[in-house]
Amino acid sequence: MPTGIHIRDARRQLFVAAERVLLRDGPGALTSRAVTDEAGVAKGVLHRHFPDFDAFLAELVRDRAARIDDQAALLRASAGIGSVAGNVADAVTELFDPIAVAIVSLVIFRDELRARLRATGPAYGIPVLTEASAMLAAYLTDESELGRIAADADTASLALALIGAGHLLFAGRTQPDSTRPAGTQQEDVGKVVTAVLADVLQRRLL
Template sequence: MPTGVALRDVRQQLVDAAERVLLRDGANGLTSRAVTTEAGVAKGVLHRHFEDFDAFLVDLVQDRIARLKGQAAALRASAGTGDVAGNLTGALLDLFDPVAVAIVGLVIFRDELRARLRRTRPAPGVPVLTDAAAMIAAYLGEECELGRIAVDADVDALALSLIGAGHLLFAGRDGTPPEPGEVGKVVNAVIADVVQRRLL
């Protein structure tokens, strides 16, 4: 590998390769050798930039969490527009892409990765899922303020319900997501009471 290649470029090359391996071979197949082979670089390249493979995996998970910030901003910006259920359905379809679902599985699969992530972030729960729940709760809070859902709605509990149900819908599908109508049906079931109460 040329010495002039920036760390950011190498890091992104490795992250992209890791995502492809994870989708193709699952958590069991995600090894440092598999990642560097997929990236087309020498094995030492990964260890030159990261303390060890689990440090690289922490970076991989944090990269996915960072991507949620853009999704969260777009979702909050949709508050007061369109249909609440439709906004949430779209958010879940965007959130649970095959890579995100695979990364959640990876975090659950690797004990050392979970332990390291806990040291880097105080929040309990499974990274990516807890961040996604916070994103949904923030959006629901905006909709409460706008009066589109009940002011006394427990937005944190609703967000956890939506993320848990969403993960169950998307997990184990071999990259084939559920139909939007299927996701929408679950979203409507979860938020039905808080939306209906406002309309009564």
């Protein structure tokens, strides 16, 4: 690796390499050697920027979770526009892209990684899913205040139900399923979202 490359460039190169390994081979194949080989750099590059491999993985997960902040801002900006169910379905579909699904699997797969993340973050839940649930809860609260869903809606519980259902729909799909007709997956998400939100959407009209 050429000298003088900024630390953020090295981190990003390693993160992208780790995501490729995860997508192609799964969490069991993710080792420091696999990451540096995929990135085309010497093994020492990873340890130059991270104390150990689990520290690297923790930062990989945090980096992915941080991206949800950008999605959350866009989702909350859509409050009052379009349909509530449609906005949520789009957000859930975007959230559970193959990399996010693979990273959730990684957190579940590695006990040490999960413990390290909980030592510096919430002591419950799974990173990425926890942030995603907060994102949906905030959006649904906004829509409740706008009168587009029932004023007494339990937005936190609705968000948990939506994230749990979304994860079940996408779990194990680390690559797009070419055997399914185009749009089928989006339709599945739409049906689930409509079912979860049906009561609060109907009650706001009463």
